Amino acid sequence: MGESRSGNGSPEGSGALVEVRTLADLARLAGVSAGTVSRALAGKALVNAETRERIQELARQYGFRPNQMASKLRSRRTGAIGVVIPLGHEQRRQISDPFFLTLLGHLADELTESGYDLMLSRAIPDGTADWLERITGSGMVDGVLVIGQADQSAVIDRVASSYRPLVSWGAHQAGQAHCAVGTDNALGGRLAAEHLIACGARRLAFLGETTAAEIALRHAGAAAAAQAAGLPLTHVPVNLADAEMGPQIKAALAGTGAAHEGLVCASDLIAMSALRCLHETGRAVPADVQIVGFDDLPLAQQTAPPLTTVRQEIAEGARLMVETLKGRIEGRDMPGTVMPPRLIVRETTRH
Amino acid sequence: MGESRSGNGSPEGSGALVEVRTLADLARLAGVSAGTVSRALAGKALVNAETRERIQELARQYGFRPNQMASKLRSRRTGAIGVVIPLGHEQRRQISDPFFLTLLGHLADELTESGYDLMLSRAIPDGTADWLERITGSGMVDGVLVIGQADQSAVIDRVASSYRPLVSWGAHQAGQAHCAVGTDNALGGRLAAEHLIACGARRLAFLGETTAAEIALRHAGAAAAAQAAGLPLTHVPVNLADAEMGPQIKAALAGTGAAHEGLVCASDLIAMSALRCLHETGRAVPADVQIVGFDDLPLAQQTAPPLTTVRQEIAEGARLMVETLKGRIEGRDMPGTVMPPRLIVRETTRH
DNA sequence: GTGAAAGCGCTAACAC
DNA sequence: GTGTTAGCGCTTTCAC
Numbered sequence: 001m002g003e004s005r006s007g008n009g010s011p012e013g014s015g016a017l018v019e020v021r022t023l024a025d026l027a028r029l030a031g032v033s034a035g036t037v038s039r040a041l042a043g044k045a046l047v048n049a050e051t052r053e054r055i056q057e058l059a060r061q062y063g064f065r066p067n068q069m070a071s072k073l074r075s076r077r078t079g080a081i082g083v084v085i086p087l088g089h090e091q092r093r094q095i096s097d098p099f100f101l102t103l104l105g106h107l108a109d110e111l112t113e114s115g116y117d118l119m120l121s122r123a124i125p126d127g128t129a130d131w132l133e134r135i136t137g138s139g140m141v142d143g144v145l146v147i148g149q150a151d152q153s154a155v156i157d158r159v160a161s162s163y164r165p166l167v168s169w170g171a172h173q174a175g176q177a178h179c180a181v182g183t184d185n186a187l188g189g190r191l192a193a194e195h196l197i198a199c200g201a202r203r204l205a206f207l208g209e210t211t212a213a214e215i216a217l218r219h220a221g222a223a224a225a226a227q228a229a230g231l232p233l234t235h236v237p238v239n240l241a242d243a244e245m246g247p248q249i250k251a252a253l254a255g256t257g258a259a260h261e262g263l264v265c266a267s268d269l270i271a272m273s274a275l276r277c278l279h280e281t282g283r284a285v286p287a288d289v290q291i292v293g294f295d296d297l298p299l300a301q302q303t304a305p306p307l308t309t310v311r312q313e314i315a316e317g318a319r320l321m322v323e324t325l326k327g328r329i330e331g332r333d334m335p336g337t338v339m340p341p342r343l344i345v346r347e348t349t350r351h
Numbered sequence: 352m353g354e355s356r357s358g359n360g361s362p363e364g365s366g367a368l369v370e371v372r373t374l375a376d377l378a379r380l381a382g383v384s385a386g387t388v389s390r391a392l393a394g395k396a397l398v399n400a401e402t403r404e405r406i407q408e409l410a411r412q413y414g415f416r417p418n419q420m421a422s423k424l425r426s427r428r429t430g431a432i433g434v435v436i437p438l439g440h441e442q443r444r445q446i447s448d449p450f451f452l453t454l455l456g457h458l459a460d461e462l463t464e465s466g467y468d469l470m471l472s473r474a475i476p477d478g479t480a481d482w483l484e485r486i487t488g489s490g491m492v493d494g495v496l497v498i499g500q501a502d503q504s505a506v507i508d509r510v511a512s513s514y515r516p517l518v519s520w521g522a523h524q525a526g527q528a529h530c531a532v533g534t535d536n537a538l539g540g541r542l543a544a545e546h547l548i549a550c551g552a553r554r555l556a557f558l559g560e561t562t563a564a565e566i567a568l569r570h571a572g573a574a575a576a577a578q579a580a581g582l583p584l585t586h587v588p589v590n591l592a593d594a595e596m597g598p599q600i601k602a603a604l605a606g607t608g609a610a611h612e613g614l615v616c617a618s619d620l621i622a623m624s625a626l627r628c629l630h631e632t633g634r635a636v637p638a639d640v641q642i643v644g645f646d647d648l649p650l651a652q653q654t655a656p657p658l659t660t661v662r663q664e665i666a667e668g669a670r671l672m673v674e675t676l677k678g679r680i681e682g683r684d685m686p687g688t689v690m691p692p693r694l695i696v697r698e699t700t701r702h
Numbered sequence: 703g704t705g706a707a708a709g710c711g712c713t714a715a716c717a718c
Numbered sequence: 719g720t721g722t723t724a725g726c727g728c729t730t731t732c733a734c
Contacts, residue, residue: 021727022727022728023727023728023729024727024728032704032705033704033705033706034705034706034727034728034729035704035705035706035707035728035729035730036703036704036705038728038729038730039703039704039729039730042729046703046704047703047704048703048704051703051704063484063488065484065485065488065489065490066490066727066728067424067489067490067726067727067728068489068490068491068728069420069423069424069429069490069491069726069727069728070424070490070710070726070727070728070729071727071728071729072420072710072728073418073420073421073424073710073711073712073726073727073728073729074709074710074727074728074729074730075710075728075729075730076710078420080470083471098449098452098650101449101452101453101455101456102452104452104455105452108471108472108473109473112472112473117470117471117472117491118470118471118472119431119468119469119470119471120434120459120468120469120470120471121463121468121469122459122460122463133414133416134416137414137416138416138418138419139416139417139418139419139420139421139711140419140420140468269653272650272653273653275653275655276653276654276655276657279655279656299449299623299650302620302623302624302626302627303627303654303655304626304627304630304654304655305630306627372711373711373712374711374712374713375711375712383720383721384720384721384722385711385712385713385721386712386713386714386720386721386722386723387719387720387721389712389713389714390713390714390719390720393713397719397720398719398720399719399720402719402720417711417712418710418711418712419712420710420711420712421710421711421712421713421726422711422712422713423712423726424710424711424712424713424726424727424728425711425712425713425714425725425726426712426713426714426726427726490727703734704733704734705732705733705734706731706732706733706734707730707731707732707733708729708730708731708732709728709729709730709731710727710728710729711726712725712726713724713725713726714723714724714725715722715723715724715725716721716722716723716724717720717721717722717723718719718720718721718722
């Protein structure tokens with residue numbers, strides 16, 4: 001149910017009440033066949049310019065738009081891209097991560113630009129692993145973008161092995177079968193830790209849970225840098241998705257005997273939380289504790305003090321994802337991309 | 352182009368390579384008719400339980416999923432809701448407002464919960480006013496949710512007059528024809544200003560551009576409260592969508608001869624910017640200047656000091672929007688809702 | 703340049 | 719219970 005038509009079915013300035021919902025209706029009005037109307041509305045060249053104009057004008061008057069379902073069924077092209085956010089088990093049933101949301105915004109822009117509609121799905125991988133197939137196999141989309149792999153890399157791999165037009169945002173791991181666009185997370189983690197070390201921090205901690213591959217790589221990079229410098233790096237697995245990060249962070253920071261002087265945060269959001277915890281417990285940033293975030297979301301500039309962070313090129317990443325996907329839809333075998341991260345030095349480190 | 356099937360077309364553990372893409376294919380395999388397969392897969396009761404199981408098992412083996420396009424065309428029910436974000440002229444071509452993104456996340460949750468897909472469109476109302484009709488009239492969605500009216504209230508009104516299943520987030524204005532869910536913005540603005548006044552602020556300013564009706568109402572509410580108290584309220588029309596809010600705010604605050612003591616901000620984002628500007632220019636919050644935000648986004652708790660703000664119930668609003676839309680899809684004439692705002696006192700005011 | 707006809711893959715009457 | 723039939727509204731050969 002639910003009317004799916006706009007327009008009141010009457011031509012402007014006329015009292016006639018002809019319902020025109022189909023090509024055939026309009027064809028009758030124009031005195032041509034449905035085929036001609038179809039061609040005219042599609043702007044095909046084979047139609048007499050004058051008839052085409054007339055038909056288009058008529059369509060405008062009656063507010064007629066061809067039914068997309070029928071069109072897509074017939075032409076076997078949906079013009080839509082599925083965008084899926086797999087929510088790992090650790091997360092609440094809520095799309096709220098500002099990084100994903102920002103990426104989503106950019107994807108919406110890129111897809112619209114390319115003439116695609118965007119079908120958004122929130123997937124909760126609960127037991128049965130067909131959350132992705134439900135989208136790839138629905139016949140509703142020409143391709144799929146997966147925002148973040150969470151802990152579902154295996155599922156994505158499996159599906160991608162037989163469904164080509166799929167690109168994910170995330171990490172590249174050894175043996176990974178699916179096409180991904182993302183940042184060099186290990187390098188990012190290393191940059192962050194090295195910067196802290198260069199700024200004089202000696203006791204380091206990494207804040208963030210490492211079930212997602214991306215975060216694990218950031219941690220590994222930071223750990224490598226710490227080891228190279230012969231310094232300790234504590235791992236504090238705070239949960240990203242949670243509003244109650246504060247208590248976790250405080251507990252963790254208080255728990256260790258030694259006060260940490262340098263915090264590598266798995267995301268800007270965690271960094272903001274840490275910033276606030278330190279503020280509340282009376283420790284000065286960057287004088288007592290130095291902090292580096294990850295992502296460089298717009299809000300990283302708005303914190304007080306502004307956040308030193310490892311930038312991911314989100315807009316560029318969105319562009320690449322869509323470009324790569326379009327290539328794959330056309331049958332080309334586009335590779336993934338690893339983008340270099342960039343350290344943005346602001347005021348939470350003593351540079 | 353673009354394969355839209357997953358599965359490799361062969362049953363698990365068998366070498367057979369039968370392509371099963373249609374109901375007819377599966378019907379042949381199962382030795383029944385297409386109609387029966389359709390009923391079995393839809394879980395209809397009229398099918399022999401045993402045949403149903405067998406068919407479903409077969410479908411699973413071959414990774415078969417009925418084509419949604421065909422299904423929807425035939426059943427005249429799309430199972431999708433269009434979500435549109437009209438970007439007013441003042442904004443960049445980018446969905447980035449964290450309030451909208453947060454609302455979008457909640458809408459995605461609610462719609463998924465109700466079994467609907469979500470078709471996201473970014474609409475740029477450029478000249479021709481058919482950005483909404485393109486969605487309502489496409490036959491692709493059972494209903495439409497509009498996130499924010501921007502300066503397009505007239506267009507939404509016009510479309511809504513003949514397209515019933517439409518609900519927007521935003522303001523209720525006199526003479527408004529479309530169904531909206533939103534907060535009592537004038538009351539919110541009043542609460543903010545009254546609180547500042549009660550906390551001792553005497554020179555007030557409202558930060559935010561008022562082309563969108565919601566913001567205009569917040570301003571009006573604040574202005575009314577100021578007038579009732581016999582106090583001045585300067586209007587500083589900073590642009591919401593812009594990363595360069597900082598300079599605008601600084602210029603505006605520096606420009607006026609008198610230093611403002613109380614800032615009513617049109618959004619939490621503007622409040623964060625103001626917070627930072629004041630920090631940079633060495634004015635203490637809340638000692639010198641007090642600030643009230645609007646929205647109560649999660650990040651309002653993360654600022655230093657945490658933001659006093661006027662809370663909008665975003666999750667509840669999303670739930671209401673979907674509930675209202677579902678009613679309208681079923682033909683009921685659901686009214687809109689005005690939700691009460693709530694002042695959340697944190698640390699940017701001297702309560 | 704235009705019309706007629708044949709489906710796209712599915713669902714829903716209607717028979718049996 | 720299940721098969722058969724007739725479309726959903728459009729696009730696209732194929733004639734003319």
